[in-house]
Amino acid sequence: MTKPALDVFPLSERLAGMKASSTLAAMQKAQAMRAAGVDVVDLGAGEPDFDTPEHIKRAAEEALRAGETKYTATGGTPALQEAIIGYYEREFGARYDTPEVMATAGGKQAIFNAVVSLVNAGDEVLIAKPYWVTFPEIVKFAGAIPVFIETEETDFQLTAEQVKRAITPRTKLIIINSPSNPSGRVIPPAEFRKIMEVVAERGIFAVSDECYLRFVYSPSEVFSASSLAPELRARLCIAGSFSKTYAMTGWRIGYALAPREWIKAMLLVQGHSTSNPNSIAQRAATEAFNGSQECVAKMLSEYGARREWLIKALDDIPGFDCFTPEGAFYAFPNVRGCLKGDVKTSGEFADKLLKDSQTVVTDGAGFGVGGYIRISYATSLDRLQEGVRRIRRVAEACVG
Numbered sequence: 511m512t513k514p515a516l517d518v519f520p521l522s523e524r525l526a527g528m529k530a531s532s533t534l535a536a537m538q539k540a541q542a543m544r545a546a547g548v549d550v551v552d553l554g555a556g557e558p559d560f561d562t563p564e565h566i567k568r569a570a571e572e573a574l575r576a577g578e579t580k581y582t583a584t585g586g587t588p589a590l591q592e593a594i595i596g597y598y599e600r601e602f603g604a605r606y607d608t609p610e611v612m613a614t615a616g617g618k619q620a621i622f623n624a625v626v627s628l629v630n631a632g633d634e635v636l637i638a639k640p641y642w643v644t645f646p647e648i649v650k651f652a653g654a655i656p657v658f659i660e661t662e663e664t665d666f667q668l669t670a671e672q673v674k675r676a677i678t679p680r681t682k683l684i685i686i687n688s689p690s691n692p693s694g695r696v697i698p699p700a701e702f703r704k705i706m707e708v709v710a711e712r713g714i715f716a717v718s719d720e721c722y723l724r725f726v727y728s729p730s731e732v733f734s735a736s737s738l739a740p741e742l743r744a745r746l747c748i749a750g751s752f753s754k755t756y757a758m759t760g761w762r763i764g765y766a767l768a769p770r771e772w773i774k775a776m777l778l779v780q781g782h783s784t785s786n787p788n789s790i791a792q793r794a795a796t797e798a799f800n801g802s803q804e805c806v807a808k809m810l811s812e813y814g815a816r817r818e819w820l821i822k823a824l825d826d827i828p829g830f831d832c833f834t835p836e837g838a839f840y841a842f843p844n845v846r847g848c849l850k851g852d853v854k855t856s857g858e859f860a861d862k863l864l865k866d867s868q869t870v871v872t873d874g875a876g877f878g879v880g881g882y883i884r885i886s887y888a889t890s891l892d893r894l895q896e897g898v899r900r901i902r903r904v905a906e907a908c909v910g
């Protein structure tokens with residue numbers, strides 16, 4: 511049987527220019543090498559190395575046994591919606607009503623719903639560099655135009671001034687991600703407020719991707735845009751996720767909080783695509799928000815210890831320059847000092863790390879910023895230390 515040639519197969523024009531996820535590609539590369547028996551150090555992973563906490567798994571088991579295996583309302587069960595509302599009220603003093611919340615199949619679907627239900631063809635959507643790989647792809651899928659904000663001059667800290675400069679009459683939306691994947695940067699609350707004031711003044715909208723909400727290291731503070739004044743929240747959709755906070759990436763469960771008209775449109779999109787998120791995962795997520803938060807504190811403390819060791823160790827590698835990220839579980843070192851001879855780009859440096867030291871990292875160019883690599887510390891300290899030893903050897907050889 512001959513394979514259809516993709517260039518003649520009549521695929522939707524909407525897919526033109528869309529790229530496959532470079533982070534998933536790095537993960538698959540590591541899996542394939544491991545399966546072939548190679549001793550790989552995988553610092554590419556964008557998911558916790560912890561297992562889902564026991565009490566959350568138990569809730570899922572109970573849901574199965576109780577026959578909670580049917581369709582639910584598109585936006586989730588009343589119990590999960592109440593758990594989300596209760597959590598935001600307890601943690602951030604934010605008050606949301608039921609029509610302002612919906613459950614989704616992961617934070618990714620919340621962002622997808624929010625973007626496709628708001629933008630029109632030709633609208634501009636602002637995205638700060640470096641960005642999570644999915645943001646521009648969703649925007650392109652929706653027929654809109656991603657417009658990137660350069661932030662290297664402020665060490666990848668997005669500022670209200672930069673947002674103001676990037677807005678044009680065609681701007682409809684900005685996607686904000688703090689703590690950021692891949693930089694780990696956290697926007698200070700006062701700056702976040704200023705950004706949202708610009709959003710309100712200029713009449714655009716914002717999606718705040720709070721996927722790494724809880725992963726903020728002292729002295730920086732956890733901040734949710736939900737705690738902003740009502741006039742700022744009127745233009746805001748929060749996309750939330752259980753994936754990282756509770757080590758639940760495979761469960762595919764997240765949520766959105768937004769003005770009711772926006773949620774209504776998002777329910778329309780979701781209702782005619784996936785319908786409700788998985789009913790068992792919904793029960794697990796309800797327990798995650800209603801139950802003890804000790805598991806989150808434990809994981810955060812472990813990530814904090816790894817970060818403490820890692821950033822210093824990376825900064826010490828010849829040719830590396832590594833700022834200290836305030837959140838998430840990634841380091842994002844500048845590796846331009848290693849780009850010499852036949853290693854001209856961070857992509858070639860990442861390839862060399864894989865080939866010469868069987869260590870997986872992610873090229874910053876995939877996040878819109880060449881010259882950097884992303885190193886995930888969602889892996890044990892032992893493996894991190896082994897990985898850094900290997901990276902150091904390759905960097906020393908490059909620098910000469």
Ligand SMILES: Cc1ncc(COP(=O)(O)O)c(C=O)c1O
Nearest residue numbers: 616617618642691721751753764
């Ligand atoms: C910045 C960011 N947002 C959203 C997501 C989506 O997570 P999920 O769909 O698993 O909830 C991810 C996952 O890697 C992410 O890194």
